Amino acid sequence: MTPKKFDYYSPTSLGEAIQLLGTKEEAKVMAGGQSLLALMKLRLASPKSIVDITKLEGLSYIKEEKGYLAIGALTIHDMIELSPVIKEKYTLLTDAASKIGDQQIRNRGTIGGSACHADPAADLPTALLAADASFVAKGLKGERVISSKDFFVDIFTTALEHDEVLTEIRLPTFPSHTASGYIKHSRREGDFAITSCGVVLTTDGGSTCKDVRIALGSIASTPLRFTNAENFLKGKKLDDKTIIEASNLKPEGADPPSDMHGSKEYRMEMIKVFTKRSLKLALGRVR
Ligand SMILES: Cc1cc2nc3c(=O)[nH]c(=O)nc-3n(C[C@H](O)[C@H](O)[C@H](O)COP(=O)(O)OP(=O)(O)OC[C@H]3O[C@@H](n4cnc5c(N)ncnc54)[C@H](O)[C@@H]3O)c2cc1C
The missing domain is CATH 3.30.465.10 (Uridine Diphospho-n-acetylenolpyruvylglucosamine Reductase; domain 3)
Structure with a gap:
């Protein structure tokens, strides 16, 4: 399919882009166009005006x-x-x-x-x-x-x-003794995530967890903080038992979809596996 007809603007200053967005009917920003154009071709989005911001200088650094x-x-x-x-x-x-x-x-x-x-x-x-x-x-x-x-x-x-x-x-800026890791679970290289997990871990310089932030992908309508696992880990020694116990908790607010890539139950199981692996990845890096 081709997109519905739209007006195209290519401003050269941020001020001009903002004015266009504020004044043109149903205007939408376009950056790389990788997601927006796909939606427009499928007619899942039909903005009347496109404000292409790729000519704005000083926004890539x-x-x-x-x-x-x-x-x-x-x-x-x-x-x-x-x-x-x-x-x-x-x-x-x-x-x-x-x-x-x-x-x-x-x-x-x-x-x-x-x-x-x-x-x-x-x-x-x-x-x-x-x-x-x-x-x-x-x-x-x-x-x-x-x-x-x-x-x-x-x-x-x-x-x-x-x-x-x-x-x-x-x-x-992260404090000292901090490392991070992100792991994505997908069927093929380059596919969107069936589930994913990002971790930022701070230790006391040894193996005790001083602070941790865990975020889960593809498990709710937005990326989701795994706060009960974070709270469980803080102040504890990070051995296999503790990491598995934390990973096996049920993330509050998790309500993953069931689709052709995996059922809700499968995603809930996989999130345990990928939380555990991401925590171990970050712990290995902080050491
Ligand atoms: C085949 C394919 C495979 C992909 N695989 C993955 C994948 O595995 N993992 C993954 O994470 N992503 C994947 N993507 C998505 C890809 O990462 C997109 O580049 C990204 O989601 C959108 O970036 P964009 O610059 O192209 O934004 P656009 O498509 O231009 O815009 C996307 C949305 O953001 C808005 N927008 C963009 N920039 C701004 C801004 N500065 N201010 C306000 N609004 C803005 C637009 O109005 C639009 O609503 C894939 C895309 C394709 C086409």
Whole structure:
């Protein structure tokens, strides 16, 4: 199928893009177009106006700032995968970006587009929730910073207003003795996740868990924090028994779909396996 007719705009400044979003009828941002165009071709989305933001300068970068790492919204998945600073300090994002689709998708798709598309089966949103990322949005009313807890509202829905452009994603500087990991379970390389798990783990320098954030993908309408497992692990020695006990807890709010990729029951079982593996991956890295 081909998309319905739409007006196409290609602004060269962020201010112009925001004005267009605020004034044009049913306007939608387009970044890499990898998700949006597929929806338009299937006529699951039919915006009347497309505001292509790929000509905006200065939205593709990875920069260390005081207290956080700043990633521009137009940074493509391939840049995330290959960034040395991300690999060293936020390894779960390297894990997640490297598992997205194929090389062509990673060359076009952007971190901002993946976050704004808010597919609970996508890789970066789950990793960003585990990393406690925050999201910088600019719109007609100015700039605001949205926490990952508030950003992902529902399936394919974020907290962004229709006139807002996501400009930057911020990752807090992790304390010492912190490491992270993300593992995706899919039938074939490059498929969307049947389930996935991202972990950011801080130890006391030995094997005791000082802090941990666990996020699960494809298990609810948004990426989901596994808070009861996090609370169970804090202050405990991280041996096999403790990790298995934590992984076997039932995540609060989990309500995975049953579809051709796996039943609800299968996903609930797999989340135990992948939480355990992700915790062990992060623990191995912190050591
Ligand atoms: C064949 C195929 C396989 C894929 N496999 C995977 C996979 O395994 N894992 C995975 O996670 N993803 C996968 N994807 C999705 C891919 O990661 C997309 O690149 C990503 O979801 C969207 O990024 P984009 O830049 O193309 O956004 P677009 O498609 O341009 O936009 C997506 C949505 O976000 C909005 N948007 C985009 N940027 C902004 C912004 N800066 N501010 C406000 N709104 C914005 C758009 O309006 C639209 O609603 C796959 C896609 C394809 C086509």
